[in-house]
Amino acid sequence: MELDHFILMARYNSWATQRLKLILDQVSDEDFHKDQGLFFKSIFGTLNHLLLGEHCLWFSRFSRGHSPQIALNSIIEQDRYALTQTLLEKSFHWQDYLQNLDPARLGGLFHYQTSTGQNIAVPFAGTLLHVFNHGTHHRGQMSAALTAMGYDCPELDLIYMLLEQTESYPK
Structure with a gap:
């Protein structure tokens, strides 16, 4: 896989997060916190899981080589508006990280510890994907x-x- 593919995915992640945030800002508090049968129950729980997974765990592992020990259903942010804004803002960190990544890293192994402390070595590119x-x-x-x-x-x-x-490019 080429580094450009991952940069595209990071841009897409920010774009999709921004579009989702626009609708989430209009959702009632009741619907935002209601158990919808999702793996992390509610939209609130799912967004907290995304913040935790993408940024507290994975970004920390990739950018700093640090693997925090934290439960995957932890609540990182209580305020719903701060939660969606933080998720959006942090999504841009991936783009910055990838712009400075040595493409040779994609062919190697990625070493980290799981949230329970187990040492893991897996393909770098596949883990980023x-x-x-x-x-x-x-x-x-x-x-x-x-x-x-x-x-x-x-x-x-x-x-x-x-x-x-x-469509934004001149034809």
């Missing part, structure tokens, strides 16, 4: 929950970001 795929998975869960509750959820597919970018 996991981070972005994980966010897509959970955004999809929230999109389905929002739609089921009657909210108009925006298109979050990567192709829509690409179409937006293409």
Whole structure:
């Protein structure tokens, strides 16, 4: 895999997070915290899991080589508006990280400790791909929950970001 592919996925992660944030800011507090049958129960729980997973765990592991010991269902941010804003702001950190990454790292192993302290060595590129795929998975869960509750959820597919970018270029 080429580094450009990961930079694209980091841009997509920020784009999709921003689009999702726009609708989440309109969701009632009751719906935001209601158990929707998601793996982390509510939209609130799922967003906290994304903040924890993408940024507290994975970004720390990739950028600092530090693996925090923390439960995957921990609540990182109680305030819903601070939660969505923090998730969006931190999504841009991945773009900065990848812009400065040595492409040779993609072919190596990634060493880290799980949240329970187990030492792991896995392919670097595949693990980085996991981070972005994980966010897509959970955004999809929230999109389905929002739609089921009657909210108009925006298109979050990567192709829509690409179409937006293409349409902005002069023809």
